[in-house]
Amino acid sequence: MQKRSSATGWLLYLLITVVIVLIVLTMYQIDRQWNKLAAVQAAMSEQAKDIRELRTALSSGVVRQSAGAGATASISPAFQRAQAMTQQADYAQGDWSVEAFGTNLKTLTPLVSTDAYASDVQSYVLEGLITRNPDTLEWEGLIAKSWQVSPDGLTITFQMRDDVTFSDGVALTADDVAFSFNFIMTDAIQAPRERAYYEKIKEVKVLNPHEVVFVYKEPYFEALSLAGTLSIFPRHFYEPYLKTPQVFNESKGLLLGSGPYRLADPKGWRPDAGSVELVRNDRYWGDVQPSYNRILWKIIQNDSARLTTFRNGEIDAYGARPKEYAGLKNDAQIMANSHNFEYMPPVAGYSYIGWNQERAGKPTRFADKRVRQAMSYLTDVPRIIEDIYLGYAEAAISPFSNTSKQHDTNLKPYAFNLEKAQALLKEAGYEDRNQDGVLEDKDGQPFSFKLTYFEGNEDTQRMVLLLKDLYARAGVKMEPFPQEWPVMLESLNKKDFDAITLGWTSGIETDIFQMFHSSQAKTDGDNTISYKNPELDKLMDQARATVDEAARMPLWQQAERIMVEDQPYTFLMRRQSLLFVDKRIHNLQMTKLGLNRGSLPVENYVPAAMQKYTK
Numbered sequence: 001m002q003k004r005s006s007a008t009g010w011l012l013y014l015l016i017t018v019v020i021v022l023i024v025l026t027m028y029q030i031d032r033q034w035n036k037l038a039a040v041q042a043a044m045s046e047q048a049k050d051i052r053e054l055r056t057a058l059s060s061g062v063v064r065q066s067a068g069a070g071a072t073a074s075i076s077p078a079f080q081r082a083q084a085m086t087q088q089a090d091y092a093q094g095d096w097s098v099e100a101f102g103t104n105l106k107t108l109t110p111l112v113s114t115d116a117y118a119s120d121v122q123s124y125v126l127e128g129l130i131t132r133n134p135d136t137l138e139w140e141g142l143i144a145k146s147w148q149v150s151p152d153g154l155t156i157t158f159q160m161r162d163d164v165t166f167s168d169g170v171a172l173t174a175d176d177v178a179f180s181f182n183f184i185m186t187d188a189i190q191a192p193r194e195r196a197y198y199e200k201i202k203e204v205k206v207l208n209p210h211e212v213v214f215v216y217k218e219p220y221f222e223a224l225s226l227a228g229t230l231s232i233f234p235r236h237f238y239e240p241y242l243k244t245p246q247v248f249n250e251s252k253g254l255l256l257g258s259g260p261y262r263l264a265d266p267k268g269w270r271p272d273a274g275s276v277e278l279v280r281n282d283r284y285w286g287d288v289q290p291s292y293n294r295i296l297w298k299i300i301q302n303d304s305a306r307l308t309t310f311r312n313g314e315i316d317a318y319g320a321r322p323k324e325y326a327g328l329k330n331d332a333q334i335m336a337n338s339h340n341f342e343y344m345p346p347v348a349g350y351s352y353i354g355w356n357q358e359r360a361g362k363p364t365r366f367a368d369k370r371v372r373q374a375m376s377y378l379t380d381v382p383r384i385i386e387d388i389y390l391g392y393a394e395a396a397i398s399p400f401s402n403t404s405k406q407h408d409t410n411l412k413p414y415a416f417n418l419e420k421a422q423a424l425l426k427e428a429g430y431e432d433r434n435q436d437g438v439l440e441d442k443d444g445q446p447f448s449f450k451l452t453y454f455e456g457n458e459d460t461q462r463m464v465l466l467l468k469d470l471y472a473r474a475g476v477k478m479e480p481f482p483q484e485w486p487v488m489l490e491s492l493n494k495k496d497f498d499a500i501t502l503g504w505t506s507g508i509e510t511d512i513f514q515m516f517h518s519s520q521a522k523t524d525g526d527n528t529i530s531y532k533n534p535e536l537d538k539l540m541d542q543a544r545a546t547v548d549e550a551a552r553m554p555l556w557q558q559a560e561r562i563m564v565e566d567q568p569y570t571f572l573m574r575r576q577s578l579l580f581v582d583k584r585i586h587n588l589q590m591t592k593l594g595l596n597r598g599s600l601p602v603e604n605y606v607p608a609a610m611q612k613y614t615k
Contacts, residue, residue, distance in 0.1 A: 082287075092607055102301055110231060110255065111191040111194060126233070126259055137592055139225070156214045167259075196519070198226070203215050220545065221545070337582060364498070373567050395573055512540060531568035583610075
């Protein structure tokens with residue numbers, strides 16, 4: 001009886017469990033159906049809105065065919081390279097562009113985000129008035145049709161296209177341009193870096209729905225670039241956050257624009273998503289529609305895992321590490337399926353070690369120029385380039401590229417010199433007072449510090465370990481301090497680090513105000529090392545206010561000489577791109593800005609026979 005009773009209870013328990021599982025599965029399926037239904041309803045709502053607007057336009061007699069939809073209207077200069085792509089015999093729309101980020105993103109919200117990864121995503125969604133031609137490097141109209149600069153350089157007037165809409169169908173007008181500037185300049189909005197640049201603009205005035213004027217307080221050498229590349233935010237989407245700025249500042253994925261791609265939910269992305277995915281903006285106004293249906297970035301933090309994923313055809317490109325590059329070029333599978341590119345673009349960024357000169361309101365040992373100089377003498381950059389990067393890099397002397405007109409060709413990088421470094425450290429008061437192999441200051445405190453670096457980069461880790469040994473030879477104790485990317489950015493913003501190794505992107509002409517001007521040594525400013533030099537400040541201010549290039553370049557060169565002397569950073573190197581791209585991707589071309597992969601307007605495509613992703 002006891003046995004029979006137990007079996008009955010067990011069967012009853014099993015039956016109840018099965019019923020519960022079925023209920024959960026049913027609820028899950030219903031939830032999925034509701035989500036799909038909501039998506040369909042949203043799409044139908046947007047289509048109904050478009051139809052209403054089309055009917056209104058037809059009744060008013062103002063409708064005209066969109067060049068982006070295949071009209072014979074003339075193609076604006078900014079889209080002519082993309083238009084040439086569409087004329088290739090095997091051109092086809094469709095498929096996905098699939099890439100990888102080496103770290104998880106903290107936020108995609110513009111202004112709040114501070115890293116290059118988020119900027120890559122935003123570039124597909126947000127647009128400005130003008131864009132740079134990759135062949136001539138001249139500015140061309142994008143949303144702007146034309147513009148005029150006043151003789152004194154203080155006023156720039158843009159005439160805008162009248163057929164541009166945001167991805168939600170709302171028309172983009174001059175009012176959105178003016179709003180974007182005012183939004184950035186609102187103190188409650190977390191945009192200190194952008195305000196540092198745009199503070200040179202006195203006001204942005206709307207003349208009519210498609211004409212806008214930027215008025216500067218004083219001359220600025222990049223006035224056209226600054227105004228023309230301002231990301232245009234839709235007023236109707238972002239303005240409500242002026243009432244709740246903290247909600248905006250803490251947001252993770254508030255991203256809506258007029259670009260060729262959009263977030264499926266402009267408020268819905270979260271860092272725990274494991275990827276970033278953009279879908280085609282079916283309302284895109286451009287003269288040429290983008291080729292890909294989707295742009296996807298997978299988060300793959302391990303270098304080896306990214307290579308494996310590329311080898312398996314799960315991502316479209318792989319930036320090779322120097323130590324594996326030669327092997328990959330001899331790899332039959334890789335070379336059979338990939339294009340191979342090896343190049344140093346003129347806008348290649350530079351890596352550096354930043355020496356934090358003030359922490360918790362007090363000067364650090366790195367506030368002494370002699371100490372910073374000594375650390376640069378101990379940082380054997382040629383050996384790093386040879387041992388870690390196998391020669392696929394060049395020494396960085398300053399923030400200015402060695403090929404830039406800003407660069408003084410008489411300057412040379414710091415060469416490794418143990419004796420000179422030791423002499424400078426002794427002059428600064430550091431000696432091995434207790435014979436333990438580590439230098440101490442006059443108070444007996446050892447010269448030890450943590451070097452913060454991104455834990456996901458294996459080459460950086462190898463470089464840091466090499467530096468640890470080099471520094472130890474002079475009695476300097478360095479502790480490698482690997483960090484996750486979001487944590488590292490937080491430490492950077494709070495200036496809560498001893499020293500840090502990172503990199504900056506560069507441009508055709510680099511404005512160093514953001515990183516080195518004393519006024520930017522503030523909370524959330526990009527002078528994260530609290531470096532201050534009044535003489536350099538004066539030269540930067542003069543150079544930025546000098547519109548004439550011939551007069552401006554000597555000022556930049558004087559500024560460069562100060563930076564080389566002061567060593568606020570130990571400037572490391574500019575790395576070559578060692579890139580493999582899946583042969584599915586067509587129309588890859590080298591330009592004066594580098595490879596056109598990822599350029600906008602989109603210039604790459606996948607022939608129909610080679611496509612493998614459905615919409």
